Amino acid sequence: MINYKTIMKEAGLKFTRPRSLVLTALQKANEPLSIKEIYKRVPNRIDLASIYRTIHCFLELGIVREVPLGEGYQRYELVGEGKHYHYVLCVECGKLEDIDICLLEQVEKMTNYKILSHSMEFQGICHRCTG
């Protein structure tokens, strides 16, 4: 179990109510959430600006990663311990599935870069929608 409060304390940041609520929303979700979706899932209507600020803070801490699905906005998900996902979005029915591949290490070796973040998302038509 990751102790987010400790992570934030060590970074000299406060563990505030809005931050806690955003974490909970992300933990409960079973897919990456947009800012608006987080907004809707958080009780007591936290301000949108605070959610944006919270997410940026989490991105810097490495708690959260960005999932760009080409929808015109970003989605975010908890990084969790080690393992992470990539997604296929069906552009017909909106279904989102995760794929279990990642090239991180391969790319670090190929490029000689220290990779900080990456995205690898696919858009297509799922088996059912293809007919």
Added chain:
Amino acid sequence: MINYKTIMKEAGLKFTRPRSLVLTALQKANEPLSIKEIYKRVPNRIDLASIYRTIHCFLELGIVREVPLGEGYQRYELVGEGKHYHYVLCVECGKLEDIDICLLEQVEKMTNYKILSHSMEFQGICHRCTG
């Protein structure tokens, strides 16, 4: 050599001056361009809205692909014949390099989706900036 004029004609679209100029800008570029960069590189100041519309048209025709680098806007590049690229962006110095890997077929098999588009971009720190 790809004949863009023919492609467009066959799709029932006009090969207009703005479209031609956007194509030229993309052909001359050695990296994916943002809408603003295209705007700046096109002579005679085509309207921004026309560039957006042109790019959408090219995306539909499959002439152009979207390259999301997490910069807050999109970049676009010509698809060319067959081969395409993925990128690593150095967040320190802004250098952009391409990587020669692609998982398209592997993912189509794994997921049983018809993949229409995908992104796979990396952000990190290049060898020189790491020191």
Added chain:
DNA sequence: TCATAAATGCAAATGATTTGCAATTGTGGT
């Protein structure tokens, strides 16, 4: 050359994200 649908430019609208600032709230020390 002409007719006509398609495309453009302009200005205004939209949607996502950011920012300034006064009011509020965790946190560490007492």
Added chain:
DNA sequence: ACCACAATTGCAAATCATTTGCATTTATGA
């Protein structure tokens, strides 16, 4: 438990990317 203070919030307004409506212009094929 209380205080002091910096960090954070909420609100409203600003910004930036992208889209849209509409009157005017422009390729295209007859």
